[in-house]
Amino acid sequence: MILTSAAQRGELLERARTIAMVGASSNPLRPSYTVFSYLRRQPGYDVAPINPTIHDVDGVEAFPSLAAYAAQRGAPDVVDVFRRPAELVAVVNEAIAAGAKAIWFQYGVVNDEAIALADAAGLDVVVDRCMKVEHARFCGGLSMGGLNSGIITSRWRPATAATTREETQ
Amino acid sequence: MIQHEREFGFETRALHAGTPPDPATGSRAVPIYQTAAYVFGSTEQAAELFALRSYGHIYSRISNPTVAAFEERMASLEGGLGAVAFSSGLAAQLCIVLSVAQAGDHLVCTQNVYGGTVTQLSVTVRRMGIETTFVPVDDLDAVRNAVRPETKLIFVETIGNPSGVLADLRATADLAHACDVPLVVDNTFATPYLCRPIEHGADIVVHSATKFINGHGTTIGGVLVESGKFPWSNGRFPLLSEPSPGYHGKVFTETFGEYAFLMRARAEVLRDIGAQMSPMDAWLLLLGLETLALRIERHVSNASAIVAFLKTRPEVAWVREPALGSVFTFGLLGGRDAGRRFIDALELWSHLANVGDSKSLVIHPASTTHSQLSDGELQKAGVEPGSVRLSVGLEDVDDLIWDLDQALRTSAE
Numbered sequence: 001m002i003l004t005s006a007a008q009r010g011e012l013l014e015r016a017r018t019i020a021m022v023g024a025s026s027n028p029l030r031p032s033y034t035v036f037s038y039l040r041r042q043p044g045y046d047v048a049p050i051n052p053t054i055h056d057v058d059g060v061e062a063f064p065s066l067a068a069y070a071a072q073r074g075a076p077d078v079v080d081v082f083r084r085p086a087e088l089v090a091v092v093n094e095a096i097a098a099g100a101k102a103i104w105f106q107y108g109v110v111n112d113e114a115i116a117l118a119d120a121a122g123l124d125v126v127v128d129r130c131m132k133v134e135h136a137r138f139c140g141g142l143s144m145g146g147l148n149s150g151i152i153t154s155r156w157r158p159a160t161a162a163t164t165r166e167e168t169q
Numbered sequence: 170m171i172q173h174e175r176e177f178g179f180e181t182r183a184l185h186a187g188t189p190p191d192p193a194t195g196s197r198a199v200p201i202y203q204t205a206a207y208v209f210g211s212t213e214q215a216a217e218l219f220a221l222r223s224y225g226h227i228y229s230r231i232s233n234p235t236v237a238a239f240e241e242r243m244a245s246l247e248g249g250l251g252a253v254a255f256s257s258g259l260a261a262q263l264c265i266v267l268s269v270a271q272a273g274d275h276l277v278c279t280q281n282v283y284g285g286t287v288t289q290l291s292v293t294v295r296r297m298g299i300e301t302t303f304v305p306v307d308d309l310d311a312v313r314n315a316v317r318p319e320t321k322l323i324f325v326e327t328i329g330n331p332s333g334v335l336a337d338l339r340a341t342a343d344l345a346h347a348c349d350v351p352l353v354v355d356n357t358f359a360t361p362y363l364c365r366p367i368e369h370g371a372d373i374v375v376h377s378a379t380k381f382i383n384g385h386g387t388t389i390g391g392v393l394v395e396s397g398k399f400p401w402s403n404g405r406f407p408l409l410s411e412p413s414p415g416y417h418g419k420v421f422t423e424t425f426g427e428y429a430f431l432m433r434a435r436a437e438v439l440r441d442i443g444a445q446m447s448p449m450d451a452w453l454l455l456l457g458l459e460t461l462a463l464r465i466e467r468h469v470s471n472a473s474a475i476v477a478f479l480k481t482r483p484e485v486a487w488v489r490e491p492a493l494g495s496v497f498t499f500g501l502l503g504g505r506d507a508g509r510r511f512i513d514a515l516e517l518w519s520h521l522a523n524v525g526d527s528k529s530l531v532i533h534p535a536s537t538t539h540s541q542l543s544d545g546e547l548q549k550a551g552v553e554p555g556s557v558r559l560s561v562g563l564e565d566v567d568d569l570i571w572d573l574d575q576a577l578r579t580s581a582e
Contacts, residue, residue: 005174006174007173007174028220029417029418029419029420029424030423030424031423031424031425031426033222034221034222034424037217037222037223038217038222038223041214041217041223107426107427108426130426133426133428136224140192140224141223141224141225142224142241142251143187143237143238143241144224144225144226144232144234144237145224145232145237145251145431145435146232146236146237146239146240146241146244146251146252146253146254146431146435147240147241147244147250147251147428147431148186148241148244148245148249148250148251148252149241150245151189152177152181152182152185152186152189153185153189153190154185154189154190154197155189155190156189156190156192156195157189157190157192158192158193158195159192159193
């Protein structure tokens, strides 16, 4: 299913535990590094880089392929993709083979054939969105920067001393 | 986690957007976070914050929780991606200019705008090496002809101050986009309750929050809201799409995608010009926004009754009826001298240089707000020497009319 609403994306982020990031870069100036270093510091997530050309990202060892990841760690809950649109059909096929439950295409990572392929295989699909931004929407990060989270609520969601800094950073 | 998909209405968002109950205490009113700085959880977390890789507050010149609540509410009400607040409307405008332009660049601005804007662009910004061409708001050919290869934005006011001339936002936005530049709209006089320029194609909205947003004449403030839809990586905006020496070589459009402009406006320009909004001022502006819709409805109905009254008066030469809003001008048959006698005779209307207060306000633009302009510039701005500007407040309209009546009689004596 293609997840088009913020609420659907929030649900996916809440149930996800393991994230395999295809195309993660070890260069701190690249967007994928920024997203990786953010997600791996969020409680509840186990994030791994998938990139045959590098050793690690931000100190986390990289896997050469999704197949190598799945062989060691099992099926990932989400495959987060930073690759050129032309390569996405191959990435989707690898994600399906690895047993991924969802695939997330970052900003500008768009290929209609790949989207249809993932959708038909029963994966949850997010398109042209940033996983870091969407995570921050629900845990208060966007609101800290004066950004429109779309969140309207009068229910108190207390921050405990142990989690405040980590959950909202 | 919030799992509903309801799109809440304007008045609900005016009360709630940006202000869920305080996570630390459950406080229903937004707390005033009166702090200069924020403790880091660890050296590692501090490094992530400074590299703009994680969300959080570092220092209140750059962001503050109470100010962020105001910014998010403004972004919600204008239908934008996000907002950045400033110490004044002119500071917000300067930040927009400096976020996209540098020495050698060029801007296009309409003539029919606030005198302070004309002065800012034609004197202070020009001294920085950024030229502005002023054109009539209702002459789209002139706007198009003024655009040069180095033009970085087109600036208009939704409702010209004090001329009342309305900008054709859709047509101007289409023109701007055909020229690969953003349309910036000063929406101070309309407020997002009467007009949301982003819905009509604008890319950036700017406000003097001092006016209707505050609504009570207590606070100087400004805010910009950006749509997140403008393609800043189109090759015309190297400040956003080339490595920034102010941020370790970061390329804002690459790292932040649709958030590129908002991130640079805050993390580089606000950081470096230091014109931040204070938490107390943000709190007063949030309080003002809660009643924006109710106040504007009454401002507009009172203004319409006063226009009808003035049209019946023999002392009044003309009334420029507002197409939108509650600020308008009229002229006295007796010209400049009658205008002075009229203002000096008023008892209830406050004679001061502001608009958008709950109290009714009056001023003579030619000798005050627009006094820095030459006669030629005055004419271009749509200000006659004898025109009087009213900002109609929320008093009993009969009392406002009583006061106008006695002052008009005095002005004709």
